[in-house]
Structure formats: structure tokens, C-alpha cells
Amino acid sequence: MARIQPKILKGFRDYLPEVMVPRTRLLRRIAEVFERFGFEPLDTPSVEYAEILLGKAGPEAEKLFYRFNDQGGRDVALRYELTVSLARVIGQYKTDLVKPFKRYQMGPVWRAESPAKGRFREFWQCDVDIVGTDSLLADAECIAIDHAVMRALNVPNYLIRFNNRKVFRGLQARIGISDSETMNSIMRSVDKFDKVGENGVRKELEAIIGNGGFGEKGLETILEFLKLAEGTSDNSACIDALEQFLSGTEMGQRGCAELREVLGSAQALGVPDDVLQIDPTIVRGLDYYTGTVFETFLKDAPQFGSVMSGGRYDGLIGIFSSEEVPAVGISVGIDRLIAALEELKLLPDARASAAVLVSVFGTETVDYSLKIAGDLRRAGINAELYLDPKAKLAKQLKYASRKGIPLVVIAGPEEEKDGSCSLRLMSNGEQMQVKIENLAQAVQDNYVDPDPNAATGRSWDWEFAEDMFDRVPAVGGVYLLRNAQHEVLKCGWASYGKLSETIRESVSGEQRAEVATFDWYEIRDDNLSQMLAQFINEKLQPKFG
């Protein structure tokens, strides 16, 4: 009988464990941020009635659906994106949902288009939306979420460029275009500004002129408008310039007022000014955005395009409801983001779930190894047991090495005799003898989580450098500053969430040169933190008091 060839469909992918481990960590971290902002998860079926999913998709988009008849002859399709299902949920459970409805949803979507580099037929979307409020605070929250996600993933040098569609509508009024179809194609062209540059946009616009709607003068006005923000990093000056340019158009004035309000709220939420940039060339290619729009770029990897983007779309969610439902949301381009982080070497290189492999020396000592593995697991440590007691030790070590498990417990008859075991560090081959009652502690002390974002609750010997502070999780507790000789210079404490900034602000300019490293310990009780810091200061009498 002929063997069936193992193969997968074009445009579909396997996620092997080595890519799945960092991927799920990343997704989990993003979900944590969403939940920190009070969003709940939602999931919906991947197959729905075609009439629902097709929604208001035009005949062009319809071709891109995986659509078929099920065994009962129903006309169904695989979901094309997540927003339509959200709209259906809003319409279907209207009275049950608390408004504004805040949900996040991560899952695969399917598009029957031709696969290309970075474009697949099955890929993940990761959406977070606020439905049912037109408050601009929601828009500002979205920008704050964007910023928080980038922070949580440890991304350096990102820029959130944002704009407001109403500003563009003001421009439309200014030029005197009334046809919204023309305006949509103009926006699609402008959206390519980054990719094709000013001249590319000019060419595209010239092509549109042929179809009527606006003339040479309008084209120059558009290009002039697009360059308003060029060279300035001062956002409020930028808004002023836009406002002046669009004076006399009601929509333009409203757009600028919204921009100003969202910017102010985002700043008040703690988004620093230098990651935010007003940019009139950001319009998003999709037709349905109505207000705030934004995109996020990595300055160190701009070729990947926007890794996270979103905006307000007040007309879309209401298609299954009787009234209009305002909404604002973000979509994380998870595949792009992973590709970009990989390029920048920012992906945790964790390949194994296990922190430690418990090897099995031989059939006589199996139960001893089983006990050790059980103890480690009860202590909350991810421990893998080698499953073949007859395998040579060399083979077991090789197994750990190939899987990227950093620690191996070796427990033969010699160790069993005195209730100990050997703990081997695969990174350098070092081995230590440990009593089994101390093993869990020893594993914890020697396990370096490959994910730099993992909040371990305590950490030692962090280099006292500017970029490290951002990696201290938002917790409270006690910290120690040390000099190059590892002597304690200062001990302090921070209340919940303030650890990072407290450490940063704890030394004066001249003291700073002396500080080499710092340690921190998470403590959830401020009183306890304070007492502990006081106690340490009394005991050690550190130089900086």
C-alpha cells in the first residue's frame, strides 16, 4: 500500500513546539495587559452562516472567503476576521451585555487569497475593542493599551503614530470633494505614503484625478497637507498647524479638537510624549474608520510595517442592531510582531516547558527518581521525568540538551544512599550535590527564565542601566543598590506598582556613577516593605543612607 505523503495545505502552517513556546508566552502576556485594562475574553465559532460573515463585504472580498455547504446544505463560511462576529454578539445578546462592552479575542481567521511572504490563508488575529461608547476616553485607553503592550513585551524604540479621520474629512470639505467613493480611494493611496513615498502618492492621486472629483489644485493641497507634520515632534504644535490649515471646515475643527483631547488623555494615562506622534499620513486603508486612527511601528524594524493598529469605527458594529453602535478597538498583528521581535532578537528563546529533567539512573533507583519528580512538581517547578529507565545517562543528557532543558537531576545509588542528588547545569556542565529536601530551592536558584519579562518576584544583579528599569515589573517591594564591589549602597522600598520608578529616582546624579547593580524583591505589603528596608538600613548602615 502506498504511504500517504505528509504535507499541509498551501498558506497553512504547523506551529512546532519550539515556535509555540515563545508564541504562547507572548500571547499570554498580551492577554494579561488587556485584562489589566479590564477586558474580558470572548470566543466565537470559526464557522458561521455565510450571510452573517459576509456582512457588508463587497463582491471583491466575497471571493476571499472559505465558503461551502455543510452536510445539511447550509451556506456556511470560515470567519474572515473577528469583528463581524463581535457585531453579531452585540446584536444577539444586546440586553445581556453590560455596556460599554469590552472584550478581547484571539484566534485564527481564514482568507482564501494567494499566500505570499508574511501572508497566509490561516492566521491569527488578536483584537481588543470597546463597544457602545463614543467617549474619547475609550480612544485614549486604546492608545494606552498599545503603549502598555509594547512595554510588556519589552520592545524598545516604538512609535505610535495617530491621526483622526475627521481631520481628513475636513480636508475633503476643503477641496470640495463630495463623493465618498473618491475620498476612500484617496485615503487608500495616502495609506501607502510610507511605502511609496510622496511621489508614489502623487502618481496614485493623479490616476484618481482622471476619474474626476478634484483637480490639480486639490492634489497640491492634499500633498501640502500630508507634509504639515514633517520635521516636528511637537504634537500640540502639529495639531495647531492642522487646525489652521483646515480653518473654516467644521469637520476639520472637530477632528483637531478630538485629536487634542485624545492626546491629552493618553498623556494623563501615562503614555510618554516621545512614543506618540500626530501624523496626517496615517489614515488606515479600511473604509469603515470614522475617528481616531493609529498605527505602531518599531523604529529598529520599520520594514515590518505596523505591528499594532486600530481606531474608531462607529458604523460597523451596528449592522445586526437596530441602532448605531459606536466602537473603538485595536488589532495586534501578531505574526508581524513575532517576525519583527525575532529579527530584533527580543523573543524569549525558551524552547522547553520544563525547567529541569529528572533522569532515571536505572531500574533499581526508579522510585527514587519518581519521588524527586513528584516533590519538584508539588513545589511548583516544571519538571520532566525521563521515561526510559534503561536508557544510558549519556542519552538522557543528550535529550535534555536537545530539548533545551537547562537543568538535569541525576540520582543514582550513591546519591540515594545519603538522600541527595546531583543537579547539573547544562549550560556549563557544572554539577552540585544537593539534599533532596533542598532541591526545589536549588532548582529555583539556578533556573534562569529565558523570558526576560518573567516576573519572578525577585531578581539579583541587574545592571544599573536606564533600559533595565523598564523590565522591572510593576510591583512593590524592597530594592538594594550595589557598587562594583557588590557592597550595598542603599536600601529602599516602593509601594505597589512603583518599584521601577522608585529605583530610578532613588539616586542623585553624582551618586549614580557609583552604582553598578541592583537587586529587587517583590513584597505585596507596603508596611512590611517599609519595616524590612528600615531594618536593613539599620543593620548595614549603607553609604547613601
Added chain:
RNA sequence: CGGCCAAUAGCUCAGUUGGUUAGAGCGCCUGAUUGUGAUUCAGGAGGUCGCGGGUUCAAAUCCCGUUUGGCCGCCCA
């Protein structure tokens, strides 16, 4: 959908006027006096040369068809 290119071991590929039993590197498995991995040495497994047809004494090699993959364009973001 249109154009160009490719398809030989798990992976990357060599194999040239058609000629014995199709090769290399990497990877994988086993071993090098029995308690130590990613280095070294020895050995081993693994291929109907994408599939179908044709030309020929003889095809991985030449011809036709077909399928799959890649790049460009169209489309989509």
C-alpha cells in the same frame, strides 16, 4: 488569474553532450572496557530521482502533459 523559475535522502544541494549498484555536507540512530550532552573517531539506517506518458538497446538526464512549491504582476492589507 497572467509571466518567470524550480522539484533528486529528514534539510541544503551535486549529479553537464543519455551508459554499471544515484552521491556529498548537515541531521538522525548505534558503538568507542558500563555514572555525564551539544567537540572527536568508527559504523548504520534512509531515495520508484514530484506524478503520468513518449523517444531510446538504455532516461534523474531529452520531449509532452500534469501536480506542487518559490519569485514578479493583478488583488488584498
